[in-house]
Amino acid sequence: MTLAAATNENLAEISNVLIYSAMAIYTLAFFAYIAEWLFGSRSKVGRTAAALTPKAATARTAPAVTVNKAGGTAVLERPKVVVRAASGSRDVPDGPGAHGGDEKGDLYGRIAVSLTVLAFLLALGGVLTRALSVERAPWGNMYEFNITFSTTAVGVYLLLLALKKNVRWIGLFLTTSVLLDLGLAVTVLYTASDQLVPALHSYWLYIHVSTAILCGAVFYVGAITTVMYLFKDSYENKLANGGKPGSFATSFLERLPASSSLDKFAYRVNAAVFPLWTFTIIAGAIWAGDAWGRYWGWDPKETWSFITWVAYAGYLHARATAGWKGRKAAYLALAAFGCWLFNYYGVNIFVSGKHSYADVGLGALGSVGF
Amino acid sequence: MSDTTTDNAPKAGDDQDLGAAGSQLSTAPKEEQPNLPSLGVIGWARWFWRQLTSMRVALLLLLLLSLGAIPGSLIPQTGIDATKVADFREKHDILAPVYDKLGLFNVYSSVWFSAIYILLFVSLIGCIVPRTWQFVGQLRGRPPGAPRRLTRLPAHTTWRTGAEPEQVREAALALLKKRRFRAHVVGDAVAAEKGYLREVGNLVFHVALIVMLIAFAWGQLFKYEGNKLIVEGGGFANTLTQYDDFRSGNLFTEDDLDRFSFDLEDFKGTYELTGPNRGTPRTYEADLTYSVGAYGEERRTTVKVNQPLEIDGSKVYLVSHGYAPVLTVKDASGKVVMDKEAVALLPLDGNVTSSGAVKVMDGYRNAEGKREQLGFNAFFLPTYGGEGSTMLSAFPALINPMLALSAYHGDLGVDAGTPQSIYQLDKTNMEEFKDSDGELFKKQLAVGDTMTLPNGAGTVTFDGVKEWAGFQIVQEPGGGWALGGAVAAIAGLAGSLFIQRRRVWVRAVRGDDGVTVVEMAGLGRSESAKVPEELGDLAGLLYDKAPGAPEPDDSDDPDETSPKTTGPTDTEAVPAEGAEQ
Numbered sequence: 001m002t003l004a005a006a007t008n009e010n011l012a013e014i015s016n017v018l019i020y021s022a023m024a025i026y027t028l029a030f031f032a033y034i035a036e037w038l039f040g041s042r043s044k045v046g047r048t049a050a051a052l053t054p055k056a057a058t059a060r061t062a063p064a065v066t067v068n069k070a071g072g073t074a075v076l077e078r079p080k081v082v083v084r085a086a087s088g089s090r091d092v093p094d095g096p097g098a099h100g101g102d103e104k105g106d107l108y109g110r111i112a113v114s115l116t117v118l119a120f121l122l123a124l125g126g127v128l129t130r131a132l133s134v135e136r137a138p139w140g141n142m143y144e145f146n147i148t149f150s151t152t153a154v155g156v157y158l159l160l161l162a163l164k165k166n167v168r169w170i171g172l173f174l175t176t177s178v179l180l181d182l183g184l185a186v187t188v189l190y191t192a193s194d195q196l197v198p199a200l201h202s203y204w205l206y207i208h209v210s211t212a213i214l215c216g217a218v219f220y221v222g223a224i225t226t227v228m229y230l231f232k233d234s235y236e237n238k239l240a241n242g243g244k245p246g247s248f249a250t251s252f253l254e255r256l257p258a259s260s261s262l263d264k265f266a267y268r269v270n271a272a273v274f275p276l277w278t279f280t281i282i283a284g285a286i287w288a289g290d291a292w293g294r295y296w297g298w299d300p301k302e303t304w305s306f307i308t309w310v311a312y313a314g315y316l317h318a319r320a321t322a323g324w325k326g327r328k329a330a331y332l333a334l335a336a337f338g339c340w341l342f343n344y345y346g347v348n349i350f351v352s353g354k355h356s357y358a359d360v361g362l363g364a365l366g367s368v369g370f
Numbered sequence: 371m372s373d374t375t376t377d378n379a380p381k382a383g384d385d386q387d388l389g390a391a392g393s394q395l396s397t398a399p400k401e402e403q404p405n406l407p408s409l410g411v412i413g414w415a416r417w418f419w420r421q422l423t424s425m426r427v428a429l430l431l432l433l434l435l436s437l438g439a440i441p442g443s444l445i446p447q448t449g450i451d452a453t454k455v456a457d458f459r460e461k462h463d464i465l466a467p468v469y470d471k472l473g474l475f476n477v478y479s480s481v482w483f484s485a486i487y488i489l490l491f492v493s494l495i496g497c498i499v500p501r502t503w504q505f506v507g508q509l510r511g512r513p514p515g516a517p518r519r520l521t522r523l524p525a526h527t528t529w530r531t532g533a534e535p536e537q538v539r540e541a542a543l544a545l546l547k548k549r550r551f552r553a554h555v556v557g558d559a560v561a562a563e564k565g566y567l568r569e570v571g572n573l574v575f576h577v578a579l580i581v582m583l584i585a586f587a588w589g590q591l592f593k594y595e596g597n598k599l600i601v602e603g604g605g606f607a608n609t610l611t612q613y614d615d616f617r618s619g620n621l622f623t624e625d626d627l628d629r630f631s632f633d634l635e636d637f638k639g640t641y642e643l644t645g646p647n648r649g650t651p652r653t654y655e656a657d658l659t660y661s662v663g664a665y666g667e668e669r670r671t672t673v674k675v676n677q678p679l680e681i682d683g684s685k686v687y688l689v690s691h692g693y694a695p696v697l698t699v700k701d702a703s704g705k706v707v708m709d710k711e712a713v714a715l716l717p718l719d720g721n722v723t724s725s726g727a728v729k730v731m732d733g734y735r736n737a738e739g740k741r742e743q744l745g746f747n748a749f750f751l752p753t754y755g756g757e758g759s760t761m762l763s764a765f766p767a768l769i770n771p772m773l774a775l776s777a778y779h780g781d782l783g784v785d786a787g788t789p790q791s792i793y794q795l796d797k798t799n800m801e802e803f804k805d806s807d808g809e810l811f812k813k814q815l816a817v818g819d820t821m822t823l824p825n826g827a828g829t830v831t832f833d834g835v836k837e838w839a840g841f842q843i844v845q846e847p848g849g850g851w852a853l854g855g856a857v858a859a860i861a862g863l864a865g866s867l868f869i870q871r872r873r874v875w876v877r878a879v880r881g882d883d884g885v886t887v888v889e890m891a892g893l894g895r896s897e898s899a900k901v902p903e904e905l906g907d908l909a910g911l912l913y914d915k916a917p918g919a920p921e922p923d924d925s926d927d928p929d930e931t932s933p934k935t936t937g938p939t940d941t942e943a944v945p946a947e948g949a950e951q
């Protein structure tokens with residue numbers, strides 16, 4: 001008994017050390033991303049401007065760019081597919097990424113990604129040792145939820161990178177918020193490792209909470225992209241209307257993908273997890289049915305999950321509705337993510353309900369965490 | 371968004387042509403500009419219906435629904451926590467009546483909230499029915515023929531081949547059919563379409579929403595739920611009279627109660643013994659024997675917090691627990707008037723400090739031999755810290771139980787007909803027993819202790835402690851339908867979001883110089899990198915069947931030149947995102 005307890009505490013201690021180390025490495029990665037952006041600012045990209053400013057019109061009479069599916073160069077090996085943007089959208093090429101084509105910038109970008117991978121592995125180790133120390137899923141309180149959430153978000157980012165998506169530019173924003181999230185976790189939210197109250201002893205904990213975390217992480221990546229879309233879109237608008245954006249905005253936004261690419265990417269990301277979010281809510285309802293004897297009781301957490309769900313459904317509808325595409329839909333997506341955030345932080349902190357962690361009600365058999 | 375690439379936009383004729391090619395690729399309702407009717411009632415009704423079933427209104431209703439749900443999460447709700455509402459009323463005597471008027475204490479059953487979701491669901495039905503018909507029509511029909519200029523489509527390719535146009539079309543038809551496109555030849559081109567499951571998924575999703583709502587409403591109308599507190603050794607049979615409290619839906623009748631009964635054999639709670647979370651509950655288990663039907667055989671089971679017992683449509687949940695001291699009371703003559711009876715007390719805090727009342731109603735005679743009733747206020751600590759410590763339990767388990775009783779005699783008022791709480795004494799007709807100082811007579815008892823009431827009025831013995839468990843019995847029909855709807859909704863949603871509906875056309879005609887020119891083009895419902903990718907694959911396969919012929923002399927670098935059939939504007943085409951990879 002004492003021996004087991006000692007091992008547990010050792011593991012919890014190791015977990016803490018790993019999380020702190022991960023934070024240190026994330027900080028280094030953060031600086032490396034900054035370096036990437038800084039070196040990248042030396043290069044003059046100007047693709048968007050070239051495509052949109054009137055004086056650059058000559059660029060458009062250049063020959064069609066064709067895509068060779070087979071990748072070979074042999075003439076007539078395979079037919080080439082010519083792809084064009086739908087009429088009505090701007091034909092703006094994607095920016096090269098944060099390094100802006102600068103070699104040194106690119107090098108720092110690569111270093112940053114490597115560091116992110118290292119930090120991710122450390123954080124993952126921290127989450128796993130935490131789980132081992134309590135012999136359960138590491139999602140019993142907000143501290144555990146936070147460390148899992150940020151680790152998952154970075155995991156999603158690295159996965160997208162591995163799939164060769166053009167997302168490296170997200171790294172700076174992601175590491176910033178991951179550092180904030182972990183900082184909050186280790187200072188304000190820290191909870192000594194502990195076992196669960198009886199209501200949390202359920203396999204639904206694994207199903208419901210793991211998908212909730214994954215959805216949050218993916219929604220988060222979608223939200224960052226949406227914000228960048230809004231910036232880039234107004235930048236393109238300004239250029240197209242003959243305006244002259246500031247040099248910082250130019251340098252920064254030129255390196256991002258085209259607004260239409262960002263918009264599409266954000267949509268895909270959000271649409272891809274929406275079914276999973278739907279599933280999360282339903283799994284939660286089933287669990288509530290088992291734990292509390294009712295599937296749905298408009299508990300604040302349930303209510304905000306519902307609001308988040310309806311907001312994302314509204315976003316998906318908006319994309320299908322003529323007058324609501326583009327910026328308006330983007331605002332909706334951000335509002336929906338705001339609902340998600342509030343559901344996690346706001347409801348836990350400001351609103352009391354059945355999903356609260358600490359207090360065990362009068363004779364009630366315990367409440368459920370997230 | 372402003373259209374800034376004007377010189378790139380197709381000409382009007384092309385627009386129409388393309389419109390036909392892309393027609394019915396989705397069954398989403400057309401967005402019409404609100405066109406104010408000048409007609410009478412029917413005109414207005416039709417206009418209203420069109421508006422209600424438009425995407426724009428569906429969107430607005432969705433947004434309204436999410437906005438409308440917010441106040442209910444921030445303002446206390448009667449249905450969730452009535453005491454909080456009462457608190458709120460006391461503190462805000464101006465705001466509370468306003469909230470009352472607006473139904474803000476009952477948001478989710480308020481008129482305006484119901485109005486939003488009912489409108490939404492009417493809109494939903496009004497949207498689904500025509501879309502289903504339209505979709506059935508599309509399934510029966512065939513993909514539309516190729517637009518005049520395939521090169522205007524988002525993804526296209528072309529090459530010259532020595533094969534005959536008919537051969538190419540045949541090969542294309544076979545290829546597309548093999549790839550499970552619906553394909554047919556129209557004029558000089560093959561038209562093909564794939565991905566109908568997307569629309570099916572979308573319809574299934576929206577229908578599933580309706581199924582879920584109906585199942586939910588059904589459940590609310592026929593549901594019942596009640597609570598029952600049972601001391602170890604006690605039992606329960608599922609009839610109305612046995613419940614401590616009971617609620618039911620509007621259409622519930624007593625016949626809907628499932629026939630079953632169960633006994634609580636044993637309740638076990640375990641708690642963290644050490645560390646900062648000392649006293650935090652770890653497990654709660656109730657061992658039951660139960661039988662289904664009037665004379666069903668006895669079965670054993672264990673009910674835990676997350677594992678209700680399911681009997682037919684009913685579920686038995688373990689929802690609370692506490693302690694019940696076992697007492698023996700003798701009257702002045704030494705006759706036993708309460709024989710080892712367990713009296714359930716209500717917990718007051720996390721360490722199960724408990725309070726309640728002990729009532730001796732029948733058979734008691736006082737020292738003068740007169741009939742009377744006895745009442746005791748009871749206070750119980752499962753773990754008493756010892757002499758001089760607080761009157762609060764130090765731990766939730768039974769480590770050092772202590773029962774404090776204060777004694778009264780007289781008329782309990784239980785026969786007056788008004789219902790009273792079993793956990794409280796009505797002291798209006800009760801008199802205190804006095805100790806030697808003239809104070810209320812009270813005593814702290816450990817297990818086994820006996821207290822003697824003043825003036826030979828009798829004795830009370832604290833024999834031991836049993837545990838009790840609170841059960842909630844719930845029946846909510848329609849759960850299966852709701853779950854089925856939910857599963858269908860997710861499946862449909864996945865289909866509608868992940869399947870791309872797209873069309874492919876292959877045109878093969880003899881060019882001016884007698885060589886066959888093949889043109890292929892793809893069109894997706896939304897712009898997607900998958901469409902050109904797939905088109906490339908298809909083109910590659912078709913190219914093997916209809917290999918290329920040499921280009922006419924004037925093209926020396928095919929990477930730079932488009933074949934003749936493409937218009938001059940096409941040279942401006944730039945790859946869309948994603949196509950490079």
Ligand code: HEM
Binds near residue numbers: 576866867
């Ligand atoms: C409870 C209310 C509703 C919810 C939660 C909901 C949810 C959704 C979702 C998540 C999608 C995305 C699927 C996709 O993008 O293809 C969708 C699509 C769609 N919804 Fe709804 N919907 C609701 C009500 C309605 C109503 C009332 C209408 C009719 C006006 C409607 C018409 C459509 C249409 C036409 C699409 C397909 C859009 C397209 O083809 O891209 N929905 N809905």
